[in-house]
Amino acid sequence: MPQTSREEREGPRTLAVRVWRGREEGGFREYRVPAQANQTVLDVVTWIQRELDPTLAYRFACRVGMCGSCAMTVNGRARWTCRTHVSRVAGPEGRLELRPLANLPVIRDLAADMTPFFDKWAKARGRFQPKDAPDGAVPEEFHVVPPASRQRREADAGIECIGCGVCYASCDVVSWNPDYLGPAALNRAWTLVNDVRDGAQAERLAAVAGDAGCHSCHSTQSCTEHCPKQLDPSAAIAGLKRRLFWDTLLGRRA
Amino acid sequence: MRAMTSVRGQVHLWVAQRVTAMLLAVAVTVHLVTIILAVRGGLTAADILGRLRGHEGWLAFYAVFALAAGLHGAIGLRNIAAEMLGWRGRGFDLAWLGIGLLTAAFGIRAAWGLYAA
Numbered sequence A: 001m002p003q004t005s006r007e008e009r010e011g012p013r014t015l016a017v018r019v020w021r022g023r024e025e026g027g028f029r030e031y032r033v034p035a036q037a038n039q040t041v042l043d044v045v046t047w048i049q050r051e052l053d054p055t056l057a058y059r060f061a062c063r064v065g066m067c068g069s070c071a072m073t074v075n076g077r078a079r080w081t082c083r084t085h086v087s088r089v090a091g092p093e094g095r096l097e098l099r100p101l102a103n104l105p106v107i108r109d110l111a112a113d114m115t116p117f118f119d120k121w122a123k124a125r126g127r128f129q130p131k132d133a134p135d136g137a138v139p140e141e142f143h144v145v146p147p148a149s150r151q152r153r154e155a156d157a158g159i160e161c162i163g164c165g166v167c168y169a170s171c172d173v174v175s176w177n178p179d180y181l182g183p184a185a186l187n188r189a190w191t192l193v194n195d196v197r198d199g200a201q202a203e204r205l206a207a208v209a210g211d212a213g214c215h216s217c218h219s220t221q222s223c224t225e226h227c228p229k230q231l232d233p234s235a236a237i238a239g240l241k242r243r244l245f246w247d248t249l250l251g252r253r254a
Numbered sequence B: 001m002r003a004m005t006s007v008r009g010q011v012h013l014w015v016a017q018r019v020t021a022m023l024l025a026v027a028v029t030v031h032l033v034t035i036i037l038a039v040r041g042g043l044t045a046a047d048i049l050g051r052l053r054g055h056e057g058w059l060a061f062y063a064v065f066a067l068a069a070g071l072h073g074a075i076g077l078r079n080i081a082a083e084m085l086g087w088r089g090r091g092f093d094l095a096w097l098g099i100g101l102l103t104a105a106f107g108i109r110a111a112w113g114l115y116a117a
């Protein structure tokens, strides 16, 4: 009877982890990390930094999939590392290759510079602007938003974004066109376009239109495929396109 | 910085591409069905002229078809060139618009030739 090796039964004893060191220019350094049951990719990075190399730069905060700060490129694919189990991605040989998120400048090692990502979020007018109180004061009247209304459901579908940048790093159009606002910012804009309490609709629709906005999206759904929160930015962008199509055709745009 | 077509202009190009796509969906179908029906008894110049000469309906159809095809193709090439070659800006957009209208003009001239033949 063929013997199953210990590796096949329990997985590898050590992981071979190649980690990007440096900025845009740099190279991989390999570390050997003891494998453990229920180990996340973020655990591995933390172990390297604590036990092997305190100069390693990376970013995390919540470790439970809420803050969106720990995303990296893991074996070629953007992932949130605090919720990615090594056993799911390292294969039977226990190999990991870690790089900073793609489509963003590198600060150092595994820390990507999120500035362009959040700047575009602001450019897409991703901030709620109360209708009755543009100066930010508490409005006098409360809007009633029925939970079953179509707009409320559209907004709900995209509201749980944690701003991790995984979609942004997975989008080809971002890599081709540095001005493209990207899936997360457009998804956020779509939630606000569907917010009946918001007063900046015309400006927001203008901000997300055109070659830097929703009209450059190829609907390839790479963002939707990779989003760890199972959101569908691609559908949100299709919603923006539909809205702008009819508004333009029927002359509804100011 | 290179002068860009206004965002409004960009949206209009996109809307034009969608509308021409819808027109093409219909026009290509009509075109294919016509070809299949027309070649059943063999294809002769006299048949073609007999069908098209003096028929305003066919002239209008082919004019719309040619316009839609020219614009749709040019806008598509514009988008590909912008992404793959970095050809962006107002100058390129106007050039593509010119190419689209020129292509359409050739098609319309051919349709007119058959109508007036």
Ligand code: SF4
Binding pocket: A170, A171, A172, A173, A174, A182, A183, A216, A217, A218, A219, A220, A221, A222, A223, A224, A233, A234, A237
């Ligand atoms: S669907 Fe659009 S936004 Fe999403 S990855 Fe594809 S091109 Fe990018």
Ligand code: SF4
Binding pocket: A160, A161, A162, A163, A164, A165, A166, A167, A168, A183, A184, A187, A226, A227, A228, A229, A230, A231, A233
């Ligand atoms: S849409 Fe998903 S992948 Fe993109 S930033 Fe939000 S949570 Fe992350």
Ligand code: FES
Binding pocket: A060, A061, A062, A063, A064, A065, A066, A067, A068, A069, A070, A071, A080, A081, A082, A083
């Ligand atoms: S550390 Fe907060 S989402 Fe991973």
